[in-house]
Amino acid sequence: MAFTVIKHPLILDKLTRMRKTETSSKDFRENLNEIGQLMAYEVFRDVPLKEIEIETPVTKTTGYTVDIPVVLIPIIRAGLGMTEGIQRLVPTSRIAHIGLYRNEETLTPVQYFAKKTEDIDKSYVLVVDPMLATGGSAAKAIEIAKGWGAKNIKFVCLVAVQEGVDKILSEHPDVEIYTASLDPILNNDGYIVPGLGDAGDRIFGTK
Numbered sequence: 001m002a003f004t005v006i007k008h009p010l011i012l013d014k015l016t017r018m019r020k021t022e023t024s025s026k027d028f029r030e031n032l033n034e035i036g037q038l039m040a041y042e043v044f045r046d047v048p049l050k051e052i053e054i055e056t057p058v059t060k061t062t063g064y065t066v067d068i069p070v071v072l073i074p075i076i077r078a079g080l081g082m083t084e085g086i087q088r089l090v091p092t093s094r095i096a097h098i099g100l101y102r103n104e105e106t107l108t109p110v111q112y113f114a115k116k117t118e119d120i121d122k123s124y125v126l127v128v129d130p131m132l133a134t135g136g137s138a139a140k141a142i143e144i145a146k147g148w149g150a151k152n153i154k155f156v157c158l159v160a161v162q163e164g165v166d167k168i169l170s171e172h173p174d175v176e177i178y179t180a181s182l183d184p185i186l187n188n189d190g191y192i193v194p195g196l197g198d199a200g201d202r203i204f205g206t207k
């Protein structure tokens with residue numbers, strides 16, 4: 001399935017805390033990273049493993065290890081707020097960065113930074129951003145990652161609307177999308193409703 005809403009009571013509880021206006025920047029960041037970590041548990045379900053021979057204190061046995069390099073690509077700024085939580089679950093993952101901001105009038109993404117990792121073409125790649133609104137930023141970031149040679153790409157967000165999901169599915173049908181919530185609508189200013197406001201501002205305390 002190309003689009004999955006990851007439903008879990010702990011994710012719903014943490015997301016509700018994040019939505020509240022009164023939640024501090026510190027609590028917002030902590031909950032975002034914790035949700036990223038919980039979502040990663042599901043997102044990585046199909047990650048390739050290889051068998052390895054190991055020795056426990058008791059005996060030799062067969063174990064398993066992740067058999068593919070993993071690259072996380074946060075869309076700066078807000079994507080940075082989920083990345084540490086995911087990396088905690090896969091500590092060997094490397095981080096590429098893509099900097100985009102939305103033009104406030106047109107809502108189209110403007111690129112200001114991009115830094116790839118080696119071997120991204122052979123890697124299991126997650127593009128990460130908490131908000132999937134018009135889908136412009138996510139589609140652009142995926143296009144940049146594909147330009148670097150990435151083939152095996154998933155997009156992980158926290159809150160999405162159908163418009164953004166549809167944009168990714170039409171422009172990048174090979175990319176699987178994971179979210180913790182599919183919210184009802186996008187308002188005229190391009191904000192998700194009910195959403196949680198401007199994720200970047202809430203993570204970094206810029207408003």
Ligand code: PRP
Binds near residue numbers: 101107109129132134
């Ligand atoms: C936010 C968010 C996404 C984008 C989503 O970033 O983090 O990148 O908007 O909107 P879209 O789906 O309509 O493109 P923003 O442009 O506010 O930049 P920031 O992360 O630096 O705050």
Ligand code: URA
Binds near residue numbers: 078190195197199200
């Ligand atoms: N970006 C955000 O940070 N929040 C929204 O609701 C939409 C886009």
